[in-house]
Amino acid sequence: MARTTPPRRADIAAVFPELAPLARRAVRLHPRLGAPTVRDSSVGGPLLWPADEPWPVCEGPHPKDDLPVSPAAVRLRRGLQEAARSGEGLTAPERAALEATHTGHPWSPGPNALLPVAQLYARDIPGLPHPEGTDLLQVLWCPLNHDPQWMPAAKVVWRSSAEVGELLVEPPLPADVTQYGEYLPEPCVLHPEVVDEYPAPLELERDLAERIADWTEREFAGTDPRYLHPEELRAYYQSELSVAPGWKVGGWGPWSFSDPSVMRCATCECVMSPLLTIGSDALDGSGWDPVEDRGLAEDIGILIGRSYHMQLYYCSASFDHPHLENMQ
Ligand SMILES: [Zn+2]
Ligand SMILES: [Zn+2]
Structure with missing residues (x-):
């Protein structure tokens, strides 16, 4: 629509x-909540990514004030909060599970995998600036804060969708996201x-x-x-x-x-x-x-x-x- x-x-x-x-x-x-595929323009959706291209990561450094949580913890939290809002109420174990999503885990030692933020096909976005020979803009970010601007660190990728052969089926997820998960977009169609x-x-x-x-x-x-x-x-x-x-x-x-x-x-x-x-x-x-x-x-x-x-x-x-x- x-x-x-x-x-x-x-x-x-x-x-x-x-x-x-x-x-x-x-x-x-x-952007509106939905179920975009790799062939769709999206926010927070899956990217059209070649199987043989390394998935980008962030080496930091990351300010280590609060302990990070996992993307799964943020999604669990959102689901439980939604259930609580919709009036069903939460059982005692669910309340405990919700509480636990804030606990955090020790910082992961390795690099943090980036997270898809936006994928824009030139056919969908009138006037999208793009390098010659490309038709797809992909934006990923490391969903943690970075100095000095206290923001996620973004990566911009341009590619030709026609030249992507075999697709990466299961991209890695970041091990660490901020405790509030405020840089983890839900999948949206545009x-x-x-x-x-x-x-x-x-x-x-x-x-x-x-x-x-x-x-x-x-x-x-x-x-x-x-x-x-x-x-x-x-x-x-x-x-x-x-x-x-x-x-x-x-x-x-x-x-x-x-x-x-x-x-x-x-x-x-x-x-x-x-x-x-x-x-x-x-x-x-x-x-x-x-x-x-x-x-x-x-x-x-x-x-x-x-x-x-x-x-x-x-x-x-x-x-x-x-x-x-x-x-x-
Ligand atoms: Zn980072
Ligand atoms: Zn320049």
Whole structure:
């Protein structure tokens, strides 16, 4: 089923024509719980991976504050929590099992296998940037925190799906994930949708950002119960008119809690472009939730920082240059 972002309440580029040349296309991915196969675009689904290609691992180092748990413990915990929520209640042994999923195990001595995060076929994602001769983007990560950004460490793989022969049937699982399991996505199918975005206010010239805030404060006063206070109204452009939240390809960065910094390629110094944005929530109850999903609550298992986004950038001069990642 298609997913449709509700129309914005103002065509902001018509009100502020200076914004028009800054419009960028983003493809919202709209991940929803499902059972994707290796032939599908997915979040947290199985990857089309050649049997003879080594599975990537992370050698760390990993900050060792809390003991890690296993992916199986996180899945067991989620199942028991779901049963508790659905009103069946938990038996005493189930409550004990739930408790035990938090205990943790000693850090594994070897490298940690990476975990599939996203697999995107170019046929599904209009305008997906990709190296010539490839049609498939695969993103994996080590589901632990890494200094200095306190985020998972991602790996980006491009390949030609036609050149993958025999498939790896049972990829290894990471031995260690964070105690809360917040980097272990549930398998999701995607419902890509193209939208237009404009820069977050922090990326605009200050004078323009101020004029937009003045305008939204006047224009939307008393029109939306979620935006009552003048400060909330002044943030209306940030919240509702510029950058779509959640999982997406391309578009603009959701700069909100940190000052925007120009993401420069470490190899050639050119300005990098947003590739994939990983959201904390598939649905957030905001005015950006698709009309088809009104009232739907779905937890796909990801939490970046305090409900932030993790954004991967690529170098448009060369796909061989390492990507950058940032929390926003
Ligand atoms: Zn790692
Ligand atoms: Zn570069």
